[in-house]
Amino acid sequence: MSIQNQQTKIVIGLFGFGVVGEGLYQVLANTPTLQAQIKKVCIKHPDKKRNAPPGLFTTDASLLLDDPEINVIVELIDDADAAYGIVTSALRRRKAAVSANKKMIAAHLPELIELQAIHDTPFLYEAACCASIPVIRNLEEYYDNDLLHGISGIVNGSTNYILTRISEDEISPEEALLEAQLAGFAERDPSLDVHGHDAANKLSILLAHAYGILAQPDELIYTGIQNLHEKDALFAREKGYEIKLVATAQKLKNGRIAAFVLPHFVPRSGQLAGVRNEYNGIIIESSLADKQFFYGKGAGSFPTASAVLSDLSALRYNYRYEYKKLHYQPAGRPGHDFSLKVCISFKGLLQVPHERFDRILEWSSNAQRCHITGILSAAELVSGNWWKQPGISLIVYPDGLRENDRDTEIPVSSGFVEVLAEA
């Protein structure tokens, strides 16, 4: 890694010139004080008209990767596989790398960590989680594992935009998604957002920096907002809640970490309810700092560019992620020693295997919709996938996490279970 001196100018090889790439180019061109310059941009489609001098562009990656003057490779392309190739090539050549590609990072974090160590070269990706919110760096620097009780947050701007529009303007999910796409903060493949894959990718990255856990997204309990029903929004409103898609990592008493991305009821007076539209917000709870809340735009070209800029700025003083939580303890797996108090909503009772609940606390039913409030174990959420099926929505209650040693719920009467069984 050749950026040892604070005064060294950063010379960038940029891959991709979409909205974020062009945003970055413009900011750097207009702000010489940043002391960073894009020397070459590698693009896929040379015939596309670009708002930059033609001499800047090439389709030959080696012109960037093998240029000794270029000391930082910034990768802002959509294709996760190609992005992986670019970042690993950069690190092997001891060029620092910056990426915003959460899918690629979540899928390859162990290899990327190893490559950084082998080649003693940093790879930064603040833009991959919550765009403009400096959450990765803060988790790295501020919170020793022992002191961090948990994080929970809204980490996907598109689904939050959709949920806000549904809740506040009562438009349909489809219309809301279309708006999010037009506004440029939905993933090209909307199912990445809507089905929760994007949020799971981000939680996977956050787990590494918060707790030293390297878990593939598909090892996490997660779903998106694809099954939420308009009656769920009504149900939430009646109870004084909003519905938000929340990513959570919380330390259990046995030291293991509960981790999941699920729709949550959040109290209307709470901080997460105040996170509207494409904004993201993360609550971090720790023994020293107590409760902190970080809020900012989680999607869009400029917020993403702003996070990339902050990585470039950090490279100037040779900053790197230390991954110290990985180093000083065995990399744990997410724990499943907990249950969740959830609301399952669906049409028609028999779709839902009510015997899978640890307990059923409440139910209601009308011609359009049935709601069961009950306790589901993490083991059930991991092994079964009935709760993700079309027509069934699952929403976690506030403070809905129960550790398995706790036993404070009112037992459901057996007569009540029979009513359900007969329905």
Added chain:
Amino acid sequence: MSIQNQQTKIVIGLFGFGVVGEGLYQVLANTPTLQAQIKKVCIKHPDKKRNAPPGLFTTDASLLLDDPEINVIVELIDDADAAYGIVTSALRRRKAAVSANKKMIAAHLPELIELQAIHDTPFLYEAACCASIPVIRNLEEYYDNDLLHGISGIVNGSTNYILTRISEDEISPEEALLEAQLAGFAERDPSLDVHGHDAANKLSILLAHAYGILAQPDELIYTGIQNLHEKDALFAREKGYEIKLVATAQKLKNGRIAAFVLPHFVPRSGQLAGVRNEYNGIIIESSLADKQFFYGKGAGSFPTASAVLSDLSALRYNYRYEYKKLHYQPAGRPGHDFSLKVCISFKGLLQVPHERFDRILEWSSNAQRCHITGILSAAELVSGNWWKQPGISLIVYPDGLRENDRDTEIPVSSGFVEVLAEA
């Protein structure tokens, strides 16, 4: 500065063993993974009982400052003059320094910046602004001056605690202050908090990192909550506002910065209204990241210790403030080319020189209290101090800042002015 290597252990000489110092000691002792150890603690009163081995303590500062093994001096004492002596002695010996003493830093920032440069040694003080909220480092790293529209926030935990208790529990300011002191998050001299001096110190520090402005606190327009009247809280509530003491720095169209600490009405649905008790919250607005909000505990031993820890962590990778906004443009002064829409509340009309308003927009009066809503120029706030006198309170309206080229207010009728003059 001898901490070049990321693996170098941090060996600390600590000045002061009050609540923050002891908190820091305990965390470091219990968390060996932090790779930082307190070698010696310099205290004033050797006979006081301490929760640490007696051999740790000394009253001889030179045992810390002249120990070649100690590479970081952490200063956590109350006395600003002594703190200045400690930090400057450390820097002259090329030992990195960490402090939480906002009063000392605000008073001496130019010298402290120069000393860091001369001796090529960092001085970090994240704990001096908003304790656990990483605002200084984020302003340094994330926001180029050209891109930063403004910051505004609640930066003093004690006054915010008092305002919250008055608003929510309707207790008296005196009782609330006593509670804040008992809870350990008021300054030893409560007038530092209550009269706004502490908030002005913090704004002075924030101005350096946000805009490269080095201004002494007494050059800023500021007051505290000492004159707020219970009727003001009622008046606020009727209008759907809360009253908060807000520090603001906002870029004007002419490029200059409006900077002040004043009580503000904040909309009850807004983010600052949600900052309760001893919490702090800062809104940062910029062209790239748009609006960001950072929230966390702004006072107390552990939140302060957590910020000191983060500085120690930053020193491990040789981080230093670059003060780049000071370097790449002439250090500006706060600008006064603006006016504020304010509410002046007082008892009896004649106390207030109503001719000093640019305009009067509204007034009301009853046996207990009079309220004038009007426009006051920054020049008037700077030159006159009638608005700070006992019995008169000034509260800024939401979006109350007007640039002097704007001229959109409804003119007050001359008849109305006469009514005021006769009253």
